[in-house]
Amino acid sequence: MTATLAATVPSVVPEHERRLPRTESYAALVARLSRQSVTKHFDAYADVDWDAADAGIDHADPRWELPPDRPFGATAWYRALPQPTRAKLGLHLLATQVKIGIEFERVLKQGLLEFASTLPHDAPEFRYAYHEVIEETQHSLMFRELLMRIGLEVPGLGWLDRVGARRVARLGRKFPELFFLFVLGGEEPIDYAQRETLTSGREVHPLFARVMRIHVTEEARHICFAREYLRHRVPLLSSQKRLSLAVQAPFLLNEMARQMMHPSPHVVRTYGIPRAVVAEAFTRNAAQRAFVMASLSKVRELCVELGLVTPWTRPVWGRLGIDAAAT
Numbered sequence: 001m002t003a004t005l006a007a008t009v010p011s012v013v014p015e016h017e018r019r020l021p022r023t024e025s026y027a028a029l030v031a032r033l034s035r036q037s038v039t040k041h042f043d044a045y046a047d048v049d050w051d052a053a054d055a056g057i058d059h060a061d062p063r064w065e066l067p068p069d070r071p072f073g074a075t076a077w078y079r080a081l082p083q084p085t086r087a088k089l090g091l092h093l094l095a096t097q098v099k100i101g102i103e104f105e106r107v108l109k110q111g112l113l114e115f116a117s118t119l120p121h122d123a124p125e126f127r128y129a130y131h132e133v134i135e136e137t138q139h140s141l142m143f144r145e146l147l148m149r150i151g152l153e154v155p156g157l158g159w160l161d162r163v164g165a166r167r168v169a170r171l172g173r174k175f176p177e178l179f180f181l182f183v184l185g186g187e188e189p190i191d192y193a194q195r196e197t198l199t200s201g202r203e204v205h206p207l208f209a210r211v212m213r214i215h216v217t218e219e220a221r222h223i224c225f226a227r228e229y230l231r232h233r234v235p236l237l238s239s240q241k242r243l244s245l246a247v248q249a250p251f252l253l254n255e256m257a258r259q260m261m262h263p264s265p266h267v268v269r270t271y272g273i274p275r276a277v278v279a280e281a282f283t284r285n286a287a288q289r290a291f292v293m294a295s296l297s298k299v300r301e302l303c304v305e306l307g308l309v310t311p312w313t314r315p316v317w318g319r320l321g322i323d324a325a326a327t
């Protein structure tokens with residue numbers, strides 16, 4: 001049985017993400033999230049009407065155009081493009097993010113299975129991890145279907161990133177605390193961007209809106225688990241492992257945000273976007289930086305709470321431009 005989905009965006013802190021302080025143990029919270037996976041879950045095909053009358057995707061649809069209040073949409077270069085190209089480029093950027101979503105979720109599923117392989121079958125996290133693997137599989141099926149219907153070329157990860165992805169997946173077994181930080185580094189910025197789109201008041205294509213609403217609803221559960229797992233586990237780590245986590249955290253989060261927020265080289269090449277325009281819109285743009293910072297704010301605050309931002313590592317956060325104190 002799948003859940004019904006309200007037409008509205010889930011509230012900023014969904015019900016199942018709220019933890020009652022001091023009244024709910026970590027084990028009880030994990031068990032509750034697992035129960036939520038049974039009563040509130042979605043199927044990529046049963047819960048999305050892919051062939052609805054308004055589900056068709058037209059590359060020139062103005063709803064794909066980037067709005068003028070967003071860094072890239074505001075550039076004179078983009079605004080001077082013919083309307084069909086503006087729309088197609090906006091759709092191509094979306095398609096790239098969808099493809100990255102599939103790649104990210106593959107690593108996530110591999111890492112979750114590695115994580116579960118270290119646990120006894122009666123551990124509450126074992127059951128939860130399997131629920132999350134199932135949900136991510138449904139998400140990837142949705143994303144794949146969306147890509148098929150968009151029909152634009154979107155290459156996957158390059159070989160270097162594929163090697164890195166395999167290493168990250170192994171962390172699920174070898175260093176799960178770092179793995180779940182990676183999970184948050186991917187899920188929090190995507191979640192932030194999707195919520196922003198759904199609440200922006202801009203007209204969103206109904207198929208895309210439906211997929212985003214389903215994703216945002218289930219991701220709230222995944223984010224909740226990763227955060228509570230880290231709160232539970234990090235204080236138990238050896239000082240050596242905590243140091244390792246503290247040193248790797250800013251690099252990991254910076255890289256994740258960069259991958260998710262910047263245009264792919266393929267899109268840059270395909271549309272001949274000048275280097276100066278990429279710099280103007282993405283790398284040297286205060287509004288874009290503020291957006292990235294906001295998308296990372298919750299995970300950055302969690303790192304502070306966990307004692308992973310120390311006087312020794314704070315300069316690294318500042319140097320990478322992801323320290324709240326530096327903005």
Ligand SMILES: [Fe+2]
Binds near residue numbers: 135136219
């Ligand atoms: Fe997902």
Ligand SMILES: [Fe+2]
Binds near residue numbers: 219
């Ligand atoms: Fe997720």
